[in-house]
Amino acid sequence: MTMPPRAYNKTTSFNDYATNYPDGALPGSQLDVEMVNIEHALDDTQAALALIQRSDGALKNGVVTSDSLAPSLAASLIADVEAATGATADAALAAANAAAADATTALAHVSATNNPHNVTAAQVGNGTAQWNASHIQGVEVASGGTPVQGSFFAYDAVQTKMTLTSSTTLLGSLQTQVDTATAAALSSAASAADAAADAGTATTEAGIATTQAGIATTKAGEAAASAASVLGVAALKANNLSDLASAASARTNLGLGTAATTAASDYATAAQGAKADTALQASAIGVTVQGYDATILKSAAIGVTVQGYDATTLKASAIGVTVQGYDATILKSAAIGSTVQGYDANTVKKNVANTFTAQQTPLKAALTDQATVAWDCSAAQVATLTTTASRTIGAPTNGVNGTSYRLVLTTGGYTPSWNAAFKFPGGTVPSSLTGTCVFDFHYDGTNFLCVGQNVAEA
Numbered sequence: 001m002t003m004p005p006r007a008y009n010k011t012t013s014f015n016d017y018a019t020n021y022p023d024g025a026l027p028g029s030q031l032d033v034e035m036v037n038i039e040h041a042l043d044d045t046q047a048a049l050a051l052i053q054r055s056d057g058a059l060k061n062g063v064v065t066s067d068s069l070a071p072s073l074a075a076s077l078i079a080d081v082e083a084a085t086g087a088t089a090d091a092a093l094a095a096a097n098a099a100a101a102d103a104t105t106a107l108a109h110v111s112a113t114n115n116p117h118n119v120t121a122a123q124v125g126n127g128t129a130q131w132n133a134s135h136i137q138g139v140e141v142a143s144g145g146t147p148v149q150g151s152f153f154a155y156d157a158v159q160t161k162m163t164l165t166s167s168t169t170l171l172g173s174l175q176t177q178v179d180t181a182t183a184a185a186l187s188s189a190a191s192a193a194d195a196a197a198d199a200g201t202a203t204t205e206a207g208i209a210t211t212q213a214g215i216a217t218t219k220a221g222e223a224a225a226s227a228a229s230v231l232g233v234a235a236l237k238a239n240n241l242s243d244l245a246s247a248a249s250a251r252t253n254l255g256l257g258t259a260a261t262t263a264a265s266d267y268a269t270a271a272q273g274a275k276a277d278t279a280l281q282a283s284a285i286g287v288t289v290q291g292y293d294a295t296i297l298k299s300a301a302i303g304v305t306v307q308g309y310d311a312t313t314l315k316a317s318a319i320g321v322t323v324q325g326y327d328a329t330i331l332k333s334a335a336i337g338s339t340v341q342g343y344d345a346n347t348v349k350k351n352v353a354n355t356f357t358a359q360q361t362p363l364k365a366a367l368t369d370q371a372t373v374a375w376d377c378s379a380a381q382v383a384t385l386t387t388t389a390s391r392t393i394g395a396p397t398n399g400v401n402g403t404s405y406r407l408v409l410t411t412g413g414y415t416p417s418w419n420a421a422f423k424f425p426g427g428t429v430p431s432s433l434t435g436t437c438v439f440d441f442h443y444d445g446t447n448f449l450c451v452g453q454n455v456a457e458a
Contacts, residue, residue: 008041009219010034012031012034014026365384366380373394375407383408384409386412387410396421403443404443422450423448430455437453438455439455
């Protein structure tokens with residue numbers, strides 16, 4: 001079902017807005033809403049008109065239906081059609097009755113077979129007799145039937161013969177034809193009435209749509225006028241506030257003081273001071289501040305070309321008296337911790353007896369389980385190893401003469417082979433090891449002598 005066009009309803013009064021905010025900018029978002037509402041109303045109206053109006057301005061075919069006509073108009077159309085078709089039917093019936101009467105008279109005149117007027121074939125331009133007991137004008141007469149008063153012969157196109165009929169039968173046929181024509185006329189009249197009713201409804205709807213379009217256009221004009229009135233008093237960005245009625249009010253609204261209308265030359269520069277009341281005054285030069293002198297030392301030179309003041313700065317007269325004179329062999333503080341050891345009361349000396357007051361732990365690391373196990377003593381003074389197959393313990397590297405080393409071996413049920421650098425008491429190499437075994441070695445610079453072992457043998 002087609003919906004009626006949406007009506008435009010104004011949601012914002014821009015005149016009120018301009019009154020309440022004379023110096024404010026036009027609310028763009030509300031203007032957009034109004035314009036969208038106007039657009040919807042106009043689009044709906046144009047869509048409704050397109051449903052009922054052709055491009056040439058006339059109503060579209062088929063838009064007017066029977067329920068479109070007012071009841072009074074439909075009744076009037078039907079009455080006119082009935083009057084017209086009734087008169088035609090009466091005239092046709094009167095003509096049929098007159099024809100039947102003439103046919104009856106003619107039939108009575110020619111019903112005798114003896115040619116009452118003695119008309120000959122030659123008189124009618126035909127050398128052959130056209131009237132006899134079995135033919136009329138050369139057309140065969142259908143057999144059967146008994147003539148009565150008012151009977152006559154008529155040509156039957158179906159039988160292609162002359163058949164006996166009566167005026168009553170002919171009048172009935174004519175009446176049937178008249179009734180059929182009358183019914184058709186009345187049906188056409190009803191259809192015309194329906195069409196007229198449809199046209200009336202469509203015309204009414206078109207009028208309503210046109211009225212709504214006019215209302216929408218009027219309201220759109222009102223909105224545009226309202227927007228124009230607001231724009232007429234609103235400040236434009238391009239004018240940089242020059243179009244405001246009161247510049248003072250604008251400055252107040254923007255939070256600006258009188259500084260906004262004074263020249264930059266009325267204020268102190270950055271070199272003179274942060275505020276005008278603390279800026280250097282010309283009267284102070286030569287009184288409270290030094291006047292310009294090209295030979296006066298500048299602050300930028302201090303620490304560059306001249307020594308800045310420092311009460312602890314060494315004077316030349318102190319060298320060799322209160323301070324040490326330069327000597328290339330004198331230790332510099334930068335060398336402490338770099339090329340010389342800094343002082344530490346807890347530093348261990350190797351030429352004196354030392355008592356350790358905390359636990360000392362040698363470097364410990366795990367060896368890699370592989371076919372020949374490598375042992376770097378500089379990375380693992382205490383080494384751990386877990387074997388997963390039969391391995392050979394290779395000769396340790398980077399050992400320090402006189403240093404002790406320990407190997408903690410988790411055999412995994414595998415007994416390792418030992419490099420010749422390992423020497424065991426009595427020359428007996430442990431065999432059939434199980435569990436975790438601990439071996440302590442002393443390196444004599446050539447061999448690793450086993451000085452203690454805690455092994456579990458199967």
